Amino acid sequence: MGDSLDAVVAGHICLDITPAFPAGAKTIAELFRPGSLINVGQATVSTGGPVSNTGFPLRRMGMNVALMGKCGDDTFGRAILERIKAEAPGAEAGMRVVAGENSSYSVVISPPGIDRIFLHCTGANDTFAAEDIDLDAVGSARLFHFGYPPLMARTYADGGRELKRIFQSARQAGATTSLDLAYPDPAGPAGKADWAAILDGTLPNVDIFTPSVEELTFMLRRERFDELQARAGHGEMLAHIDGGLLSDLAERSLAAGAAVVLIKCGYLGLYVRTAGRDRLEAMGRARPGDVEPWAGRELFEPSYAVDTIISATGAGDCAIAGFLTAFLRGLSVDEALRYACAAGAQNLQAADAISGVKAWDETTRQVAARPPKNNVTIPLPGWGFQAEADHFVGPRDCRL
Numbered sequence: 022m023g024d025s026l027d028a029v030v031a032g033h034i035c036l037d038i039t040p041a042f043p044a045g046a047k048t049i050a051e052l053f054r055p056g057s058l059i060n061v062g063q064a065t066v067s068t069g070g071p072v073s074n075t076g077f078p079l080r081r082m083g084m085n086v087a088l089m090g091k092c093g094d095d096t097f098g099r100a101i102l103e104r105i106k107a108e109a110p111g112a113e114a115g116m117r118v119v120a121g122e123n124s125s126y127s128v129v130i131s132p133p134g135i136d137r138i139f140l141h142c143t144g145a146n147d148t149f150a151a152e153d154i155d156l157d158a159v160g161s162a163r164l165f166h167f168g169y170p171p172l173m174a175r176t177y178a179d180g181g182r183e184l185k186r187i188f189q190s191a192r193q194a195g196a197t198t199s200l201d202l203a204y205p206d207p208a209g210p211a212g213k214a215d216w217a218a219i220l221d222g223t224l225p226n227v228d229i230f231t232p233s234v235e236e237l238t239f240m241l242r243r244e245r246f247d248e249l250q251a252r253a254g255h256g257e258m259l260a261h262i263d264g265g266l267l268s269d270l271a272e273r274s275l276a277a278g279a280a281v282v283l284i285k286c287g288y289l290g291l292y293v294r295t296a297g298r299d300r301l302e303a304m305g306r307a308r309p310g311d312v313e314p315w316a317g318r319e320l321f322e323p324s325y326a327v328d329t330i331i332s333a334t335g336a337g338d339c340a341i342a343g344f345l346t347a348f349l350r351g352l353s354v355d356e357a358l359r360y361a362c363a364a365g366a367q368n369l370q371a372a373d374a375i376s377g378v379k380a381w382d383e384t385t386r387q388v389a390a391r392p393p394k395n396n397v398t399i400p401l402p403g404w405g406f407q408a409e410a411d412h413f414v415g416p417r418d419c420r421l
Contacts, residue, residue, distance in 0.1 A: 026162035027084040027349055029196070030076035031154055031187075033146045033169035033203070034090035034116075035125035036097045036104075037069035039334060039372060042132040048255060052132055067373035068104045069127055070146075071168025071201050074338030075345070077108050078364060078378040082346040087158050089115045091145045097124035098145075108375070117153050119145055125172075131332045136257060136287075147174035151186045156194055163307035164349060165196040168338070171205035171216075171236075181219030188226035197305035199229040201341060202236045216240035225278030228304040229348070231341045233285040234262055234292075237270045259287045264401040267292045268319070268417065280304050281315070281354075283344060283361070285337045289397060290324040291344075291361055293354060294417070307349055314353045319415030321401065322358035323394040325366035335374025340365035346381065355410055359388045366392075 041062030046052035052059065068074075072090040079086045088105065092098035101124060105113040125144035131137045146169075159165050167187060170176040176184040191198050200223065205211035217240060224230065235258055238246040245266065249258045271282040271294035280300045284292040295301065301312035309315050343364030347357035363384050371377030379387070394411060403416035414421060 025085065026087050026158060028079055028164040028166060028345065029087045029089060029159050029162045030072055030079065030166045030168070031089035032072055032149070032167045033070035033125070033172050034072040034092065034101060035069045035127050035141070035144070035146070036101050037065075037067050037127050037129050037334065037374065039065040039067070039129040039131055039332065041065070041372065042130075044133040046132055046135065049130075049132070049135060049138065050255065052135070065372040066100065067375070068101055069129075069335065069374055070125070071166070071338050071341075073105065073108070074335040074374045075166060075168060075201070075342045076112075077375045078339050078342035079346055080109055080112075081375075081378050082342065082364075082381040082384060084346055084349060086112070087115050087155075087162065088112045089117075089154055089158075091117045091119060091122075091149045091153055092124040093122035093145050094118050094120045095124050097126050115155065115158070119148070122148065129332075129334050131334055133330065137333060141172070143172050143174065146172055149173050150175050150183050151190055154187065154190070156190055159191050159196050160194040162196050163305075164199060164345065165191040165194070166199040166201070166341075166345065167191075168201035169203040171203045171211040174210065177211060177214045177216075177219055180215065181222050184219065185222045185226070188223055192226040192305070195306050197228045197307035198226060199231065199345065200224075200227045201338070202232040202240070204233070204236050204239065207239075220274070221277050224274060227279050228308075229281045229283065229345070230274055230279040231283045231285065231344070233287070233337060234259070234267065234270070237274070237284060238266065241270060241273050242266075257287070259289055260398070262286070263399050264321070264404055264415065267321070268294070268415065271319075283341070285340060288324055288395065289399060290395070291322045291340065291358055292320070293322075293358060294319045294415070295354065309348075310351060317419030318354050319418040320355065320358060321397070321404065321413040321415065322362055323397050323412065325362050326393045326395050327366050327369045330369045332372050333369055336365045336368040338374065339368040339378050342378070343384070355412070356388075358412065360384060363387050
């Protein structure tokens, strides 16, 4: 796969089909009425999932990245390979094509100003296993990032045995490890899996953990999740979270073994909590040269304001790419959060998941310009606002 890789990005990949919806509707219920016909525009067809949505932006920001995913030898599979080759020539070599399996696809319902709905077929992702990963490539990489096990049946079956094996192998290969999640279908097998136990078995070998607040609350605090969903009704759960919930989720994840917990909070921004110096020293090849600025931090970075949001598809994946690129370039946790927010905001300005993301130099100019941020509208009791950094510092931050 090549020498001196910055990162291997592995896991879920699919074909995203995103129709262009007209503006004007305020809710999904208003837009979708039984028996109605909805005039839509041209569909954007792109790859989806973290292999492309995190892997491609990492490459755009200057990282040498190998991609590893799985698809069938069908029409959608050929389209996936063509788009990988167009964006990252040569990276398609890391894909495993399996005769007779169906390729994964999503129909992305993303009307302007309304949170997305996905119609998703997991396809060949369901049979992805440790043997689908080139460990020689992982052994030459500084970072191994894996995404979306809730959409990959074999990884969470048998109490997450395969997911645990994947991260044990990556850790043994010496790479710094990173894990992203996806929201499981509550009514399906993934939603009924014991994710608290799966994460307890996996996180000891995960250095950087990057779930969304919705995913992690569902998996670790199901009663609280149900309460927040009931309170939100037809609205978004994000409007009802608070700093106490974020801290609790992070504390639980650190106790399970993670070193850095980055929780995506959608339009609100990003929360990060980090372990102490000793855990950070064991982060593998990509660990910071000086772990002290990363140790014992608790921060909330408000998202950047975007005038016109075209689509939020892949925004979280792109934000992760910004964070990981800054981490791999040796920047501080404060700086990494800014790059994460910048990449996430860039994503919002394109119809697909990755074409809005800019090169590293342009992203750096954007961060340096200190663009306006969105107001934080959730309670953060005990937090302090740091005007110079334009972010919030939590009560468990070692700098307080």
